[in-house]
Amino acid sequence: xxxxxxxxxxxxxxxxxxxxxxxxxxxxxxxxxxxxxxxxxxxxxxxxxxxxxxxxxxxxxxxxxxxxxxxxxxxxxxxxxxxxxxxxxxxxxxxxxxxxxxxxxxxxxxxxxxxxxxxxxxxxxxxxxxxxxxxxxxxxxxxxxxxxxxxxxxxxxxxxxxxxxxxxxxxxxxxxxxxxxxxxxxxxxxxxxxxxxxxxxxxxxxxxxxxxxxxxxxxxxxxxxxxxxxxxxxxxxxxxxxxxxxxxxxxxxxxxxxxxxxxxxx
Amino acid sequence: xxxxxxxxxxxxxxxxxxxxxxxxxxxxxxxxxxxxxxxxxxxxxxxxxxxxxxxxxxxxxxxxxxxxxxxxxxxxxxxxxxxxxxxxxxxxxxxxxxxxxxxxxxxxxxxxxxxxxxxxxxxxxxxxxxxxxxxxxxxxxxxxxxxxxxxxxxxxxxxxxxxxxxxxxxxxxxxxxxxxxxxxxxxxxxxxxxxxxxxxxxxxxxxxxxxxxxxxxxxxxxxxxxxxxxxxxxxxxxxxxxxxxxxxxxxxxxxxxxxxxxxxxxxxxxxxxxxxxxxxxxxxxxxxxxxxxxxxxxxxxxxxxxxxxxxxxxxxxxxxxxxxxxxxxxxxxxxxxxxxxxxxxxxxxxxxxxxxxxxxxxxxxxxxxxxxxxxxxxxxxxxxxxxxxxxxxxxxxxxxxxxxxxxxxxxxxxxxxxxxxxxxxxxxxxxxxxxxxxxxxxxxxxxxxxxxxxxxxxxxxxxxxxxxxxxxxxxxxxxxxxxxxxxxxxxxxxxxxxxxxxxxxxxxxxxxxxxxxxxxxxxxxxxxxxxxxxxxxxxxxxxxxxxxxxxxxxxxxxxxxxxxxxxxxxxxxxxxxxxxxx
Numbered sequence: 008x009x010x011x012x013x014x015x016x017x018x019x020x021x022x023x024x025x026x027x028x029x030x031x032x033x034x035x036x037x038x039x040x041x042x043x044x045x046x047x048x049x050x051x052x053x054x055x056x057x058x059x060x061x062x063x064x065x066x067x068x069x070x071x072x073x074x075x076x077x078x079x080x081x082x083x084x085x086x087x088x089x090x091x092x093x094x095x096x097x098x099x100x101x102x103x104x105x106x107x108x109x110x111x112x113x114x115x116x117x118x119x120x121x122x123x124x125x126x127x128x129x130x131x132x133x134x135x136x137x138x139x140x141x142x143x144x145x146x147x148x149x150x151x152x153x154x155x156x157x158x159x160x161x162x163x164x165x166x167x168x169x170x171x172x173x174x175x176x177x178x179x180x181x182x183x184x185x186x187x188x189x190x191x192x193x194x195x196x197x198x199x200x201x202x203x204x205x206x207x208x209x210x211x212x213x214x215x216x217x218x219x220x221x222x223x224x225x226x227x228x229x230x231x232x233x234x235x236x237x238x239x240x241x242x243x244x245x246x247x248x249x250x251x252x253x254x255x256x257x258x259x260x261x262x263x264x265x266x267x268x269x270x271x272x273x
Numbered sequence: 274x275x276x277x278x279x280x281x282x283x284x285x286x287x288x289x290x291x292x293x294x295x296x297x298x299x300x301x302x303x304x305x306x307x308x309x310x311x312x313x314x315x316x317x318x319x320x321x322x323x324x325x326x327x328x329x330x331x332x333x334x335x336x337x338x339x340x341x342x343x344x345x346x347x348x349x350x351x352x353x354x355x356x357x358x359x360x361x362x363x364x365x366x367x368x369x370x371x372x373x374x375x376x377x378x379x380x381x382x383x384x385x386x387x388x389x390x391x392x393x394x395x396x397x398x399x400x401x402x403x404x405x406x407x408x409x410x411x412x413x414x415x416x417x418x419x420x421x422x423x424x425x426x427x428x429x430x431x432x433x434x435x436x437x438x439x440x441x442x443x444x445x446x447x448x449x450x451x452x453x454x455x456x457x458x459x460x461x462x463x464x465x466x467x468x469x470x471x472x473x474x475x476x477x478x479x480x481x482x483x484x485x486x487x488x489x490x491x492x493x494x495x496x497x498x499x500x501x502x503x504x505x506x507x508x509x510x511x512x513x514x515x516x517x518x519x520x521x522x523x524x525x526x527x528x529x530x531x532x533x534x535x536x537x538x539x540x541x542x543x544x545x546x547x548x549x550x551x552x553x554x555x556x557x558x559x560x561x562x563x564x565x566x567x568x569x570x571x572x573x574x575x576x577x578x579x580x581x582x583x584x585x586x587x588x589x590x591x592x593x594x595x596x597x598x599x600x601x602x603x604x605x606x607x608x609x610x611x612x613x614x615x616x617x618x619x620x621x622x623x624x625x626x627x628x629x630x631x632x633x634x635x636x637x638x639x640x641x642x643x644x645x646x647x648x649x650x651x652x653x654x655x656x657x658x659x660x661x662x663x664x665x666x667x668x669x670x671x672x673x674x675x676x677x678x679x680x681x682x683x684x685x686x687x688x689x690x691x692x693x694x695x696x697x698x699x700x701x702x703x704x705x706x707x708x709x710x711x712x713x714x715x716x717x718x719x720x721x722x723x724x725x726x727x728x729x730x731x732x733x734x735x736x737x738x739x740x741x742x743x744x745x746x747x748x749x750x751x752x753x754x755x756x757x758x759x760x761x762x763x764x765x766x767x768x769x770x771x772x773x774x775x776x777x778x779x780x781x782x783x784x785x786x787x788x789x790x791x792x793x794x795x796x797x798x799x800x801x802x803x804x805x806x807x808x809x810x811x812x813x814x815x816x817x818x819x820x821x822x823x824x825x826x827x828x829x830x831x832x833x834x835x836x837x838x839x840x841x842x843x844x845x846x847x848x849x850x851x852x853x854x855x
Contacts, residue, residue, distance in 0.1 A: 013373060013413075015411060015413070136373050136374060136377070137372060137373045138372050138373060138374065138377040155371075159371065162371075166367075170668070173663065173665065173668045174668045174669065176627070176632050176663065176668075177663050177665075177668045177669035177726075178669060179632065179652055179656075180630060180632070180656060180660065180661050180662075180663070180669075180730065181656060181669065181681060181682035181685060181729060181730065181733070182652055182653045182655075182656035182657075182682055182685035182686040182733065183652070183681070183682070183685045184652040184653075187651075187652060199671060200669075200671045200681070201671075203671035204667060204668055204669060204670060204671050207667065207715065208665075208667055208668065211667075212368050215363065215365065215368040215369075216368045216369075216371075217331070218322075218327050218331060218332075218363070219363060219368055219369040219371075220371070221327060221331060221352040221353070222325060222327065222352060222356055222360075222361045222430075223356065223369075223371070223381050223382040223385060223429065223430075224352075224353035224356045224357075224382045224385040224386045224433070225353070225385050226353075226385065227351070227353035227354075227356075227385050227386050227387070228385070228386060228387040230387040231384055231385060231387055232383070232384045232386075232387050232388055232389065232390050232393060233384060233390075234377070234380045234384055234390055234393050234394060234397075235377070236390070
C-alpha cells in the first residue's frame, strides 16, 4: 500500500524523532478513542492536516484514502440516519422511514473518529525510515531481534505480493485463470497452483536470507551499536508539548461535558 | 605469501548422502584473485559456504579434512566471528538486503558486531567509496539497478574490514552493465585495497579479460585443474569436457592452432588476442579468404505472412509517479522468424513481452496476432496461440509429478484426455525429460526445471513462443540445450522471440535482433548488422561478442566485421602454414 510506504524527503516531519511521532499518534488515538464529539475531532483533524502539509504528504494520497473509506462512511451515515435511536428531528423520509438530523450527526462524528485515527498513520510511515523506527523502538526497550523480525515481516509482504503476481501470471500463461472461475471451484482446488509455488519460493528465500543474516553477523552481540542516533530537538519537544496540551484540554473538555465514551457512545 | 584460506583434503557430504566436495586441497594467498569455475552442481556454492562456516554450522552434513581461514577453523566458530575476517556475497542481491537505505545497509554488519559508532561511520564511508557508491547513502536499495544492488551488498560485506571477500556467482542475476560494474569493483578492491578475492563464476569471457591471478576448475566436487588463466582457460579440451563455456578468444586460437597454426601460447584475453592475431596476419600466416563474405546463411522468411504486429505500443505502470516502460514501439514479425530482443534490465523488454502475451494491456497502441487484437482473446485462446515462458520456472511448478505438470496446461485449454497423454509424452521425449516422468518436479536440477517449464508451454503448441531470459542461472550446457530447443521449435515452424542479455547466444541463434533501450526500440535489423553497430549497442549498454570485437579490431587487414561465432571466424582464414614458424 503506497500510503504506508516511506517517501524520502527532508521535511520537519522527516527530521523529527520517531518517538515524537509515536507520542503524537498515541495522544491522538487516546483522545479520539475516548471522546465522541464533532468539535474535538475537527480540532484534531485540523492539527493533523497541518502536519500532513508539513510532511509534504501529497493531498492526492489523502484523497485516495478518503475514497477508499468513503463506502464505509456512506454506510455509517445512511444506517445511523435511519436507525439512530435518539433521532427525533426528521430531515426527510424514504418509504415512510425518517432520516434524522441526530442520526446524521452521529454518523458524521463516527466517520470523523475513524478519519482521526487512521490519518495519523501516514505521519509515521511516510516520513520515517525503518532504521530510525527500529532505533526508536529499541530505545523503548523492545528487544532488537523482535523489532527486526517485525520489520522484516512487513518488508516481506512486498516480496510475497510480487512473487504471487509472478506465479499468477505464469499460470495464466498456461491457460489457468483463477479470476474466471466460480466461487466453489476456486475454493476447492483453485488456489493450489498458486499457493504451492508460493510457499516453496518463500521458504527458499527465507533460508537464503537466514544465511545472509548470519554472514552479516546478525545477533552477534548484545551490545549492538546504533549508528542512527535519535535525539530530541527543540522541534520534537515543542511538538510533544503541543500534542500533550491539546489532548489534555480536549480530554478534560470531554470529561466535563460528560462526553467521555469508550469507543462508541451508549 | 601469507595464506589466507586453505583447504586440506576436504570432503563434504550433504545429509542425503550426496557427496558435494571430494579431496579439495587449495591454498589462497593474501592478495590473490581466484575464480572457481564449474557447471551447476559442481560444488561451487558448497565450497564458498564451507569457507565461512555456514557449512557445517547452518547447513549440516558430514565432513572430513580441514578448512582454515586465517588460522581459524570455520566449523569451530560462530559465523559472525568469521565475518570479521571474511565477507561473503551471494547470487541474489534481493535476499541479502535488509534495510531501507544504502547507508544503513552498509553499516548493518558493523552495528551487529557492536563496533564503536564513529568507526562504523568511517568504515561505511570507505566501503561506499571503494565500490563507487558515494552519494547513494540515502537511496533505497530496492530502487537501484541490479549491479548497484550487488555493489551495496559488497560494500555491506566490506564494512567489517575482511581480508578476503568470498563471492558465489555474484553476477549471475545481472545484465551486462551490472556484470561489468561488479567485475571492475572487484578488480579495484583487489588491486587498490589488497583484498583477497575468491569467487565462483560462469562468465568465462569476462574472467579471461579482467586479469585474475588464478582459475580453478571444479567438477563433481573435485578440483580438475588450477593455474593461471592463460594456462587453464587455454585448455579448451578440459573446459569443454567439464561443460564450462570456453572464452571465445582462446577457443578461436586453440582451433587455429589445431589447424596447424604455430602458436607458442594460446591467448585468453582480448587485448593479447588482438596482438597475436595482428602478428599472424602481418606475417601472412593467416590470410583472410577473399570470397567469403555474405556467404553466411541469413534466414529471413520475407515471404511468410506477418504473424505478429506491434503497432505504436506504449505502456505506463500506474505507479506514483507513473513509469513509462514502453514508448511507441513498432515492429512486425513474420512466421518462422527467430528474433533476439536485447537490452539491459529496465529497457522494457519483459514489459513488451507481457503485452504481447496479453498479461498487460498497452496504454496506447495495439498488438495484433494474425490481424486480431490479442486483448480480445480469452486466457485459453491466448495460451494456444502465444506461449510466454517467464524467467523463474519455480513460479509455476506445483504438480506432484513431471507428467502432471505438463498435462496441467493441456487440461486448461480443454483437450481430450487421449490428446493430453499423447502430447505430454511427446514433449517430454523431445526435451529428454521422459526418464523423470513420474518424479516430483522439485527433485529435478534447476536446468531441468527450466526445461520442464518450457515443456509445459510447448505442449500447448503455440504458434509464437517467447522466452524471457531463458538462460538466467543456467550453466553453459543448460544454455546451449535451451537454445537448441528453441532452434528446433523454430525449424518445425514456430516463431521464436528470445529476450536475453546473452550476446553470444543471440549472435549464434537469432536471425534478427531488436535492441531496446529505456523503453524505446533503437534498432531492428539482421543480427550481423546489429553487432556491426557498436555505437547502438553501446547506447543500450551492450557490447558484441568478444569474437566479433576481435574481428573488428583487424578489419583493416581485410577481415570481415560481421563475424558472429568462433566457427565463422575460423572459416574466415586461409592457413599459410608452410611459411609460418619464424
